[in-house]
Amino acid sequence: MIEGHIYKSFDKELKELKEKLLYEGSLVERAIRDAIKALLERDSSLAEKVISDDDVVNAKEVEIDEFCLKLLALRQPAARDLRFITTAIKINYDLERIGDMAVNVCERVLELNQEPQLKPYIDLPKMAETVQLMVKESLDAFVKEDVELAWKVTRDDEIVDHLHDQIFRELLTYMMQDFKAVSRATRLLFISKYLERIADHAVNIAELVIFMVEGKIVRHLKTPEENK
Amino acid sequence: MIEGHIYKSFDKELKELKEKLLYEGSLVERAIRDAIKALLERDSSLAEKVISDDDVVNAKEVEIDEFCLKLLALRQPAARDLRFITTAIKINYDLERIGDMAVNVCERVLELNQEPQLKPYIDLPKMAETVQLMVKESLDAFVKEDVELAWKVTRDDEIVDHLHDQIFRELLTYMMQDFKAVSRATRLLFISKYLERIADHAVNIAELVIFMVEGKIVRHLKTPEENK
Numbered sequence: 001m002i003e004g005h006i007y008k009s010f011d012k013e014l015k016e017l018k019e020k021l022l023y024e025g026s027l028v029e030r031a032i033r034d035a036i037k038a039l040l041e042r043d044s045s046l047a048e049k050v051i052s053d054d055d056v057v058n059a060k061e062v063e064i065d066e067f068c069l070k071l072l073a074l075r076q077p078a079a080r081d082l083r084f085i086t087t088a089i090k091i092n093y094d095l096e097r098i099g100d101m102a103v104n105v106c107e108r109v110l111e112l113n114q115e116p117q118l119k120p121y122i123d124l125p126k127m128a129e130t131v132q133l134m135v136k137e138s139l140d141a142f143v144k145e146d147v148e149l150a151w152k153v154t155r156d157d158e159i160v161d162h163l164h165d166q167i168f169r170e171l172l173t174y175m176m177q178d179f180k181a182v183s184r185a186t187r188l189l190f191i192s193k194y195l196e197r198i199a200d201h202a203v204n205i206a207e208l209v210i211f212m213v214e215g216k217i218v219r220h221l222k223t224p225e226e227n228k
Numbered sequence: 229m230i231e232g233h234i235y236k237s238f239d240k241e242l243k244e245l246k247e248k249l250l251y252e253g254s255l256v257e258r259a260i261r262d263a264i265k266a267l268l269e270r271d272s273s274l275a276e277k278v279i280s281d282d283d284v285v286n287a288k289e290v291e292i293d294e295f296c297l298k299l300l301a302l303r304q305p306a307a308r309d310l311r312f313i314t315t316a317i318k319i320n321y322d323l324e325r326i327g328d329m330a331v332n333v334c335e336r337v338l339e340l341n342q343e344p345q346l347k348p349y350i351d352l353p354k355m356a357e358t359v360q361l362m363v364k365e366s367l368d369a370f371v372k373e374d375v376e377l378a379w380k381v382t383r384d385d386e387i388v389d390h391l392h393d394q395i396f397r398e399l400l401t402y403m404m405q406d407f408k409a410v411s412r413a414t415r416l417l418f419i420s421k422y423l424e425r426i427a428d429h430a431v432n433i434a435e436l437v438i439f440m441v442e443g444k445i446v447r448h449l450k451t452p453e454e455n456k
Contacts, residue, residue, distance in 0.1 A: 066310075069300060069310055072297060072300040072301055073300055073301065073304045082294075082297055085297075086317065089314065089317050089318070090317070093318050093321065097432070168396065172397065172400065200425070
């Protein structure tokens with residue numbers, strides 16, 4: 001009975017771990033959304049809020065790391081649970097980096113808000129929406145151990161790559177036409193790059209999920225076309 | 229005396245962990261070097277070798293993860309050592325991703341080798357050399373807990389970003405001048421992107437080292453200019 005009791009409590013702790021990661025995920029999703037809102041509405045105080053709120057994400061990362069280590073030390077879990085916890089440590093790392101990227105976006109927004117807007121933004125919000133969904137779905141895939149959804153996330157990365165290249169080309173045209181556009185175009189380019197990296201982190205998470213569930217190394221299964 | 233014995237042996241295990249990570253690091257450094265060599269010398273069999281050798285890196289990653297978990301479960305280490313081991317798990321993750329990027333470079337090399345060379349390569353080998361050094365130095369910084377060296381790695385990322393942008397612009401010119409250049413230019417662009425991502429991983433490692441040693445969150449200390 002005591003053994004049964006321990007297992008039940010461990011399950012509860014694993015559930016708690018999932019919830020903690022989901023909560024961290026919701027924080028970084030909001031950070032992405034607010035960062036783009038700050039860009040579109042030229043809202044510097046919102047940008048500053050995202051920057052200062054990143055402390056919460058960072059504290060969460062440390063808390064989750066410690067929680068994982070506690071589980072490992074006290075529970076000495078078996079193979080499958082071990083893999084789950086290592087995956088959680090890595091996902092935690094990716095999420096914290098996503099938070100950093102949202103902060104980076106906001107720093108560029110604060111700079112951009114010192115000058116008039118260069119152009120209407122069309123592709124950047126589209127890109128932000130896609131990466132936000134990728135982050136959300138990669139975490140859903142983790143929690144539900146849903147491999148199909150994880151594969152979808154890896155495929156969506158192509159949309160983001162494509163938008164990034166399109167944005168790069170367009171901004172380059174602005175830069176070539178008008179020297180005064182260079183600093184603003186460069187900052188927008190950085191924002192596009194940060195979003196692209198968020199997508200990379202979502203893909204990392206998705207690949208971790210596939211590896212965790214199927215025990216396979218993902219990139220060896222991809223077609224060359226997907227494997228970019 | 230028994231306690232003393234345990235501590236001594238734990239130190240030995242931490243040393244072993246460092247050595248394992250350094251070894252994994254040397255594998256991915258060689259993968260980067262060989263990937264670029266395969267590009268420059270149009271050596272498809274070398275590219276294929278890098279792709280198949282990635283299995284060794286992947287196996288190493290699993291081995292190191294398991295080693296870390298064993299240390300955590302059996303030793304129940306104190307705060308400082310705990311932080312060292314979590315850092316090791318994250319560095320291990322970054323290194324494995326670097327290996328993937330080298331594989332991606334080689335896949336593009338195999339495609340490029342089916343057509344004549346588009347242009348002489350000047351910036352790409354420069355970029356590869358820089359990212360290889362960044363990987364090496366980030367691991368040295370980890371092993372020696374050398375914060376100064378870790379900061380250097382974060383600064384070197386600017387060189388890589390600059391080279392990537394330069395390569396992008398140049399390849400775009402090729403694409404605009406000649407439709408037949410598009411597929412080759414796109415592949416070269418991907419290679420540049422993979423190298424840039426390797427640099428990002430080296431920066432991740434460097435930031436983990438700074439955090440581990442100083443217990444500070446790095447990006448909050450950076451100047452906005454550095455924080456790109």
